[in-house]
Amino acid sequence: xxxxKWTSPEQEEWLSPWYEKYRAKQxxxxxxxxxFFTDLLGEWLERFPEPRPATLPVIGPxxxxxxxxxxxxxxxRKKKLENRFKNSIGxxxxxxxxxxxxxxxxxxxxxxxxxxxxxxxxxxEVEAYSKLYYQKRVKSxxxxxxxxAAEELQAENKALTNGRRVAIVKKETxxxxxxxxxxxxxEVRRYIKDAKxxxxxxxxxxxxxxxxxxxxxxLATMVNKFLKGLADATGFSFSLLAGGPSPELSGLxxxxxxxxxxxxxxxxxxxxxxxxxxxxMSPFRDYLYHVYRKLRNWK
Numbered sequence: 001x002x003x004x005k006w007t008s009p010e011q012e013e014w015l016s017p018w019y020e021k022y023r024a025k026q027x028x029x030x031x032x033x034x035x036f037f038t039d040l041l042g043e044w045l046e047r048f049p050e051p052r053p054a055t056l057p058v059i060g061p062x063x064x065x066x067x068x069x070x071x072x073x074x075x076x077r078k079k080k081l082e083n084r085f086k087n088s089i090g091x092x093x094x095x096x097x098x099x100x101x102x103x104x105x106x107x108x109x110x111x112x113x114x115x116x117x118x119x120x121x122x123x124x125e126v127e128a129y130s131k132l133y134y135q136k137r138v139k140s141x142x143x144x145x146x147x148x149a150a151e152e153l154q155a156e157n158k159a160l161t162n163g164r165r166v167a168i169v170k171k172e173t174x175x176x177x178x179x180x181x182x183x184x185x186x187e188v189r190r191y192i193k194d195a196k197x198x199x200x201x202x203x204x205x206x207x208x209x210x211x212x213x214x215x216x217x218x219l220a221t222m223v224n225k226f227l228k229g230l231a232d233a234t235g236f237s238f239s240l241l242a243g244g245p246s247p248e249l250s251g252l253x254x255x256x257x258x259x260x261x262x263x264x265x266x267x268x269x270x271x272x273x274x275x276x277x278x279x280x281m282s283p284f285r286d287y288l289y290h291v292y293r294k295l296r297n298w299k
Contacts, residue, residue: 007084037078037081038078050074050077125188126177127247128195129184130250134251142173142250142252145172149164159281159282162256165254166248169248169250216248220256220258227240227260228260230260231260238261239258239268239269242258243285253285253288257280257281
């Protein structure tokens with residue numbers, strides 16, 4: 001979406017023929033944008049003289065330092081005019097090229113995730129156990145542990161964080177598997193062996209559960225790098241929420257937040273916003289349970 005106009009209706013009417021010149025210049029192989037905008041600024045300032053900045057006297061001659069400030073104000077106006085043209089001609093070649101470049105950036109990010117060398121790590125026994133027996137033997141115990149931990153923290157006016165949630169699930173699942181029967185453990189090992197055979201046969205498949213797990217391991221690095229690039233390119237700050245069924249949580253919903261931009265005290269949005277976990281992340285997690293309702297029968 002283009003930024004809000006700073007020009008008046010009268011100024012837009014005056015700029016109308018310049019827009020036409022700008023469109024025509026798209027097909028000019030020897031286009032010279034520097035001359036175009038220099039000519040535009042010269043005529044603009046004749047028609048709409050640049051107001052003196054608030055730091056300068058309203059009337060009277062200017063000192064050399066004040067003239068420098070005035071020159072900078074006119075240079076800033078030229079830049080605003082350039083941006084005004086680029087943002088207003090949505091159907092021009094320049095706009096289409098910018099859109100293509102944005103798509104290419106996304107494809108490069110996706111490519112960098114999916115084409116990373118796949119590690120040879122096999123499915124671990126506790127993970128396989130969770131996949132096989134989560135509904136029958138693990139779910140109720142995990143839910144009770146998570147509920148107890150959340151209530152304990154709530155009494156202290158704290159919220160159960162994602163890191164703590166993952167730690168509880170891993171710990172309790174490992175404890176349950178440790179005391180399982182030899183028959184169950186044998187079935188788990190067979191499952192791992194069969195999963196490896198299936199994975200070897202499906203190497204050409206685009207996405208698998210193992211792919212999801214590997215890509216999620218890279219998620220924080222990729223998102224933070226991408227958001228920082230956007231911040232560097234635009235001067236904006238960004239906050240991103242993400243979530244879905246987590247392999248680490250045996251399919252339970254997990255949520256993440258990523259932030260670029262800090263206050264003068266060094267706080268990003270997640271730290272600066274009061275009670276961010278309860279007022280932002282918890283409703284988002286509830287929302288995701290509705291999004292993925294068809295995938296699992298959560299209670």
